[in-house]
Amino acid sequence: MQPALELSIYTLLRMAFIWQLISTAIYVVGSLAIAAFLYDNFKSLVCIIKALLEPYFQPQLPQTLLDKYGKWAVVTGATDGIGKEYAKELARQGLNLVLISRTQEKLIAVTNEIEAQYKVKTKWIAVDFAKGREVYDEIVKELAGIPVGILVNNVGKMYDYPDSLDNVQEDVLWDIINLNIGAVTMLTRKLLPQMKAAGKGAIVNIGSGSELQPIPNMAVYAATKKYITYFTLALEQELAEHNIAVQLVMPLFVVTKMNQYSNTVMQGGLLIPNAQSFARSAVFTLGKTSVTNGFWSHGLQYFIMKMAPQHVRMLISHEMTRRLRHEYLNTQGKNKVS
Numbered sequence: 001m002q003p004a005l006e007l008s009i010y011t012l013l014r015m016a017f018i019w020q021l022i023s024t025a026i027y028v029v030g031s032l033a034i035a036a037f038l039y040d041n042f043k044s045l046v047c048i049i050k051a052l053l054e055p056y057f058q059p060q061l062p063q064t065l066l067d068k069y070g071k072w073a074v075v076t077g078a079t080d081g082i083g084k085e086y087a088k089e090l091a092r093q094g095l096n097l098v099l100i101s102r103t104q105e106k107l108i109a110v111t112n113e114i115e116a117q118y119k120v121k122t123k124w125i126a127v128d129f130a131k132g133r134e135v136y137d138e139i140v141k142e143l144a145g146i147p148v149g150i151l152v153n154n155v156g157k158m159y160d161y162p163d164s165l166d167n168v169q170e171d172v173l174w175d176i177i178n179l180n181i182g183a184v185t186m187l188t189r190k191l192l193p194q195m196k197a198a199g200k201g202a203i204v205n206i207g208s209g210s211e212l213q214p215i216p217n218m219a220v221y222a223a224t225k226k227y228i229t230y231f232t233l234a235l236e237q238e239l240a241e242h243n244i245a246v247q248l249v250m251p252l253f254v255v256t257k258m259n260q261y262s263n264t265v266m267q268g269g270l271l272i273p274n275a276q277s278f279a280r281s282a283v284f285t286l287g288k289t290s291v292t293n294g295f296w297s298h299g300l301q302y303f304i305m306k307m308a309p310q311h312v313r314m315l316i317s318h319e320m321t322r323r324l325r326h327e328y329l330n331t332q333g334k335n336k337v338s
């Protein structure tokens with residue numbers, strides 16, 4: 001009996017030790033995962049609070065966008081939606097503007113509206129970013145002599161409505177790649193030397209919350225926005241030593257003509273702001289945090305979505321785009337806005 005008893009006590013002790021090791025490992029891994037999650041999700045909020053307190057503790061630092069980055073801002077895709085409201089908000093804060101977009105008449109109307117309302121200088125450049133490489137030299141020529149302090153890479157395009165890849169026209173896919181990836185990359189490349197020479201500046205890249213997971217029926221759009229996320233985050237590190245701020249803005253749904261395929265989205269609401277509310281809130285974060293969803297309820301939705309595994313998020317996104325596609329096809333031709 002004695003050796004058997006000793007053996008079982010020894011076995012029990014060994015099991016207790018192994019259990020102790022396992023629970024310690026779970027505790028350490030769990031704590032690290034929670035710390036990483038909290039860091040990822042609350043860093044932006046902490047940065048904003050810190051920036052709001054800065055004037056009280058370091059009043060000698062530049063506080064306004066004008067003082068921080070310079071007198072001129074360039075906004076792409078500035079004749080509609082988020083870009084137009086970004087431009088108006090920057091003008092409200094005293095910045096002169098260069099608006100770049102496709103349609104000349106709309107550019108003239110928006111620059112006239114801004115000049116009348118805010119007494120700032122404006123200039124417009126009409127180019128079609130879908131043409132690819134050829135437009136950038138023209139833009140650089142037009143920008144000669146303008147000290148650009150802030151570049152807002154806003155121009156972007158989605159499919160006409162969510163659909164499977166083989167149903168989307170090839171021209172539309174090229175446009176999406178040229179606008180969402182090409183324009184952001186090349187304009188940044190063209191304006192960086194000037195900002196580096198000035199020793200200050202800000203680049204704002206409008207990505208999208210759709211970068212959070214692959215999105216079936218919006219596959220190319222979501223993938224281009226993932227590019228924006230990685231491009232922007234890498235640049236932020238590259239340019240920190242040059243005093244150039246690089247900000248990633250990832251909106252969720254905003255009421256703009258990009259979403260005109262869906263009556264549900266165009267109705268707006270607490271979770272889907274209009275472009276003016278969104279842009280006011282997003283511009284408020286400029287110079288305060290480098291990564292943001294731009295609007296409080298978008299931050300909340302993004303935070304909640306992030307808690308689910310990527311595969312679950314993708315399944316949910318797929319269901320959402322399937323419904324939006326059905327909604328569009330059911331109401332085809334009846335829900336277009338001008």
Ligand SMILES: NC(=O)c1ccc[n+]([C@@H]2O[C@H](COP(=O)([O-])OP(=O)(O)OC[C@H]3O[C@@H](n4cnc5c(N)ncnc54)[C@H](OP(=O)(O)O)[C@@H]3O)[C@@H](O)[C@H]2O)c1
Nearest residue numbers: 077079080081082102103128129130156208253254256258
């Ligand atoms: N709306 C949303 O729900 C949402 C959500 C997440 C992210 N975003 C991102 O936010 C950004 C702005 O979106 P939005 O909804 O405000 O778009 P929007 O209302 O469709 O406005 C697009 C702007 O880009 C210009 N543009 C379009 N194609 C162009 C081209 N080929 N060359 C030059 N300019 C062109 C348009 O000019 P014209 O007036 O001449 O067409 C317009 O000024 C995009 O990057 C988008 O991906 C939007």
